[in-house]
Amino acid sequence: MKILVTGGxxxxxxxxxxxxxxSTPDSVINVDKLTYAGNVESLAAVSKDPRYAFVKADICDKAAINAIFAEHQPDAVMHLAAESHVDRSITGPADFIETNIVGTYVLLEAARAYWQNLDAARKSAFRxxxxxxxxxxxxxxxxxxxxxxxPLPLFTEKTSYAPSSPYSASKASSDHLVRAWLRTYGFPTIVTNCSNNYGPYHFPEKLIPLVILNALEGKPLPVYGKGDQIRDWLYVEDHARALYTVVTQGKVGETYNIGGHNEKQNLQVVETICDLLDELVPKDDSYHRQITYVKDRPGHDRRYAIDAEKISKELNWKPVETFESGIRKTVHWYLENSQWVKNVKSGAYQAWIKQNYSERQP
Structure with missing residues (x-):
């Protein structure tokens, strides 16, 4: 297959x-705007493979997206491009509305127009x-x-939507658009909803990389409120395997929840990282002493937890990593990849992007 991945x-x-x-024989067309969180350095291991192509483009740019479909002729789309940081959505929601809602609409329409003109076999197989x-x-x-x-309840594929933040509301809106395009136009869509991801190449503003890097730099480790908010943590490489399984084996019209079976309080996550750093990079004082409690953010959800039974039973996917094994791998990665972190945090990477990657012009 040739798969068009947005936000790759x-x-x-x-x-x-x-x-x-x-890990597969398939090829990828990676379409990414390369905003602050997009990083082609994260793709260095595959960038020279002849099955990989990169196009710098905005999913909100209708003409550019139509041209990409016409040129590359994909067999499937995996739509990941999104603004995703809750704190940023609270202070600046407009970008989230534009990318997550308008961008998804533009992509759906471009993909639908392309799909309608495929021959019968390719049209039937498209996802x-x-x-x-x-x-x-x-x-x-x-x-x-x-x-x-x-017993504590879990999110299932039948759970009603009740988003709390501008970010989650924009993602809920895009989910509804995707399902509406299936019902109204017969367009072959599949939706997945995942729990909190962590692992290598995570942008430093998110909780786990922020704690690792702040700890190493001797900075405070910020914990919202009492740190008792609970999340289900999913190692990103497990998630990638799940997503590929869904696009190749999932049924049109279905939703699959993807979780790591690892419910942890935020404070537990921070303390686990401190324990690992005390072991791997010891110093005079424990890293635990850097933990600092800060005012909770507005509308902060207290608990998320995924029931991933459906994808396990129907598609035979299960996470490989426990939280303990995944967080150890993650801490090791950040310790061993300080140059990647330095390039991201210094801003030098964005200047390099401007010099080396121009926006796709249709």
């Missing part, structure tokens, strides 16, 4: 591209896989809110 220079997208090129988040579901009861030892 981002954290999850680059893991998907690396997986496809290194549009939309990658979303568990945050569209809102939040779940926290253990301290459940009395009498009742």
């Amino acid at each position: 220079a981002g954290f999850i997208g680059s893991a998907v591209v690396r997986h496809i090129i290194t 549009f896989h939309h990658i979303s988040t568990d945050e569209v579901y809102g939040d779940l009861p926290h253990p301290d809110e459940v009395k009498g030892g009742a």
